[in-house]
Amino acid sequence: METAFTTDALGHAYGRIAALHSLxxxxxxxxxxxxxxxxxxxxxxxxxxxxxxxxxTGRATVLDLDTGRETIPIRSVxxxxxxxxxxxxxxxxxxxxxxxxxxxGLPRDAARQRASDVLTLVGLDEERFRYLGDYSxxxxxxxxxxxxxxxDPSLVFLDEPTAGLDPSGREExxxxxxxxxxxGIDVVVSSHVLRDIERTCDWVVMLDEGTLLHAGPIxxxxxxxxxxxxxxxxxxxxxxxxxxAGALVTVDDRRITVAHDDRDTYDLxxxxxxxxxxxxxxxxxxxxxxxxxxLRRGAGR
Amino acid sequence: MTERGAVxxxxxxxxxxxxLGRRGxxxxxxxxxxxxxxxxxxxxxxxxxxxxxIVIAVVxxxxxxxINFFVPGGITEGASTNATHANFFVLNGAVALVFTAxxxxxxxxxxxxxxxxxxxxxxxxTYVDYLSSRFASLVAVVGAFLIFPQFVLYLGxxxxxxxxxxxxxxxxxxxxxxxxxVTVIYIIAYVPLGFVVASLANRKAIAATVYIAIVIxxxxxxxxxxxxxxxxxxxxxxxxxxxxxxxxxxxxxxxQSSPESLxxxxxxxxxxxxxxxxxxxxxGVAFSLYRYRSLM
Numbered sequence: 001m002e003t004a005f006t007t008d009a010l011g012h013a014y015g016r017i018a019a020l021h022s023l024x025x026x027x028x029x030x031x032x033x034x035x036x037x038x039x040x041x042x043x044x045x046x047x048x049x050x051x052x053x054x055x056x057t058g059r060a061t062v063l064d065l066d067t068g069r070e071t072i073p074i075r076s077v078x079x080x081x082x083x084x085x086x087x088x089x090x091x092x093x094x095x096x097x098x099x100x101x102x103x104x105g106l107p108r109d110a111a112r113q114r115a116s117d118v119l120t121l122v123g124l125d126e127e128r129f130r131y132l133g134d135y136s137x138x139x140x141x142x143x144x145x146x147x148x149x150x151x152d153p154s155l156v157f158l159d160e161p162t163a164g165l166d167p168s169g170r171e172e173x174x175x176x177x178x179x180x181x182x183x184g185i186d187v188v189v190s191s192h193v194l195r196d197i198e199r200t201c202d203w204v205v206m207l208d209e210g211t212l213l214h215a216g217p218i219x220x221x222x223x224x225x226x227x228x229x230x231x232x233x234x235x236x237x238x239x240x241x242x243x244x245a246g247a248l249v250t251v252d253d254r255r256i257t258v259a260h261d262d263r264d265t266y267d268l269x270x271x272x273x274x275x276x277x278x279x280x281x282x283x284x285x286x287x288x289x290x291x292x293x294x295l296r297r298g299a300g301r
Numbered sequence: 302m303t304e305r306g307a308v309x310x311x312x313x314x315x316x317x318x319x320x321l322g323r324r325g326x327x328x329x330x331x332x333x334x335x336x337x338x339x340x341x342x343x344x345x346x347x348x349x350x351x352x353x354x355i356v357i358a359v360v361x362x363x364x365x366x367x368i369n370f371f372v373p374g375g376i377t378e379g380a381s382t383n384a385t386h387a388n389f390f391v392l393n394g395a396v397a398l399v400f401t402a403x404x405x406x407x408x409x410x411x412x413x414x415x416x417x418x419x420x421x422x423x424x425x426x427t428y429v430d431y432l433s434s435r436f437a438s439l440v441a442v443v444g445a446f447l448i449f450p451q452f453v454l455y456l457g458x459x460x461x462x463x464x465x466x467x468x469x470x471x472x473x474x475x476x477x478x479x480x481x482x483v484t485v486i487y488i489i490a491y492v493p494l495g496f497v498v499a500s501l502a503n504r505k506a507i508a509a510t511v512y513i514a515i516v517i518x519x520x521x522x523x524x525x526x527x528x529x530x531x532x533x534x535x536x537x538x539x540x541x542x543x544x545x546x547x548x549x550x551x552x553x554x555x556x557q558s559s560p561e562s563l564x565x566x567x568x569x570x571x572x573x574x575x576x577x578x579x580x581x582x583x584x585g586v587a588f589s590l591y592r593y594r595s596l597m
Contacts, residue, residue: 052422052597072425076322080423086416095342102329103424105320111329114316121313131344147420152316157423183313 004029004155004186005049009058012044019044020210022058027188027205027215029155031181033197034190036207042190043083045207046157050080063155076105079148079156083163083190086144089133093124093143096132097150104151111150118146122176138169145176155186162196174200227265229256230282237276238269245272260285326426327434334438337411338404354400355446358393362450365389366457382458386451386476387555390483391548393450398491398516398544400446401439405495406508408435414503418596428597432496432589439492447484455480476555483551489578490547493585500592520545520563527567539567540577550575 003026010023020041034042047053049062051071060067062074088096097115098108106114119128122142127135132143141161148156161177162170177200180187191197197204198218206213231238235256242249245268248259258265266283273280321328335341340348365385412418421431455473462469495512502508523542526535540546545563552559553571564574 050423052419072323072427075423075425076320078423080420082416082419082423084416084419086419088411088415088417090343090347090411092342099329099333100420102333103326103421103426105322105325105425106316107319107321107325110316110318117314151320179313184315 001026002029003027003061003064004032004188005060005062007045007058007060010045010048010055010060011057012041012048012053012055018210020048020055023207023210023212024058025205025212025215027203029186030203031178031187031189031201032203032205033201033218034188034205034207035192035194035197036213037192039209040192040207041210042192042207043159044210046080046159046188046190050075050078050157077154079104079151079153079185081144081148081156081158081161083159087132087135087140087147090131092129092131093119093135093146094128096143097128097146100147101150104153106151114150114152118150121149122146123172137164138166138172141165141169141173142176145173149180149183149185153185155188156180157188157190159190160192161189162191162193170196226285227258227260227269228282228284229258229269229280231256231273232279232281235278238272238278241272241276241278242268247272322425323427323430326424327430330421330426330431330434331437331441334408334435335442338407338438338442350403351400354396354403355449358396358400358446359450359453361392362389362453362457366454366461369457369461382473382476383479383555384557385458386454386480387483387552387557389450389454390447390487390551390555393447394487394544394548394551397443397447397487398513401443401491401495402509402512403505404439404442405492405499405512406502406505408439409496409499410502410505410508413596422597426597428593429590431597432593436492436496436586436589439495440488443488443492444484447487448480451480451484479554483554486550486554486575486578487547489582490543493582493589494543496589497585500589516544519543524563527563536567536569539563539569540574541581543578543581546571546574546578550578 006026007023010020011018012020023041023045034045036042044053048055049060049067051067051074054068063077065074067074091099094115097119098111101111101114102108116125116128119125122145124139124142124146127139132140135143141164145158145161148158158177162173165173174196177187177189187200189197189200201218203216204218205215229238235251239249239251239256242256242258247265247268250257258269269280269283272278337343339351412421455470455477459466459469459473462472494515498512498515499508502511520542523539523545525531526538530536542563549559549562549564550571552562559565564571
């Protein structure tokens, strides 16, 4: 498997405060979401992968390059959109993009061309000669994304790319991120907004207090096979009927969850409801959202 | 059928050209540093101070040459070319000090304040690359600031030479290596300290003020200690005053003696003062590197 990044027993501590605990994960190329609450260790992980800070223990690779020994080669082929303010307010977007491309090692003429291209791509071509200090929050986020891809990296790390955006700005940013994959740029998106990850990524790495909760494809993580049933009145007869028919059932208040195995579970539920005279109020496929997954796995630790 | 325009989505064009790596990144930082200090491609108000100081530095040379043109031999009569260059260095040294006070913060503080350092930290650069490129920008600009008026003076004196321009160029040429050397001396005296202050301060105005206060304060302390012979061996305190040392070293290089200089009063050879400047400069550079090691 071609990997975007790997970590092996990776740990980092800020003084006595541990930010990452022995993190081991292999993330394939593509679009990966890095999710977790504030302080989960997402930004620390990204900074280690970029060689900005050194890990305390373990090792990590980015695009098969070792972060400890091959920092400069890694930085030549990756881009980074920081979470906080990172734009020079006294420069125009056009000038800053040329500068950003130049600091990534592109020759002057190529830097100019790329700067023009990416500003058009993120929808700032009409605003390129305005000073960045005069930009709105949404425009600044786009400019931050533009500088991260101006040198055509193989992989780009986006740290909370939708932070501070209004709903429409958020949609536009997510659309842009979703398009990056089609440009041949692998993406690692760090966010605590799980819907953003669900919408833009194929893979997810869940962190909680510096430890790994889950890593895997988003489809596998968020769509466990189960059926949720809500009934009017007492649920006990239906539950007993389903269990006697061999179904795996869990009950929470009047909400029943039935494991959806290879049998035709919907028929099973229908027959059990008819046999016990239970009135069904709601029936759905019970696909767990990433948020539910995160909460459940976090609670299960 | 009417002809209509069409909008084509050209999509994304991958870049497959050359990548210059650290070399390209350093060159970009260097060039950006020069533009930044001079306010080039920045708002108009950012150009005011640097260009005003450049004018202040150059105008005396032009006026001097102009008067010399209308009164041939009038001003330079009795004074050697070396003395003229030395005097202009001492005069422009003070302006260059203010220029450095404004330029050094401009190179370092906005990158930290605006968070641009977090982007640069992800580029193919080390903190040594970053600081050395910024340092080179400051050296280049301050160097040009010091040399340009001297060059105007050299050309002006040659043009007003009574034996003709060519003769003037030849006669004045022996001062040029000294001009270069003295420029380096002033750079060593001014730039590392400017970097130390700029690496610590969070506001440009405060950094500039603190820098000038430190330089003036060091001169005042050194002059007071030497003049009053406060303690045994106190004369060596004269070496902590960079401006006095640079001025004395400049006159020394041009073969001028200044009995009223601080180093002369402390009975210290200007060559020793030069060594002290280099040591203090190296300490300043080392401190700045140490400071940025944890920032990038």
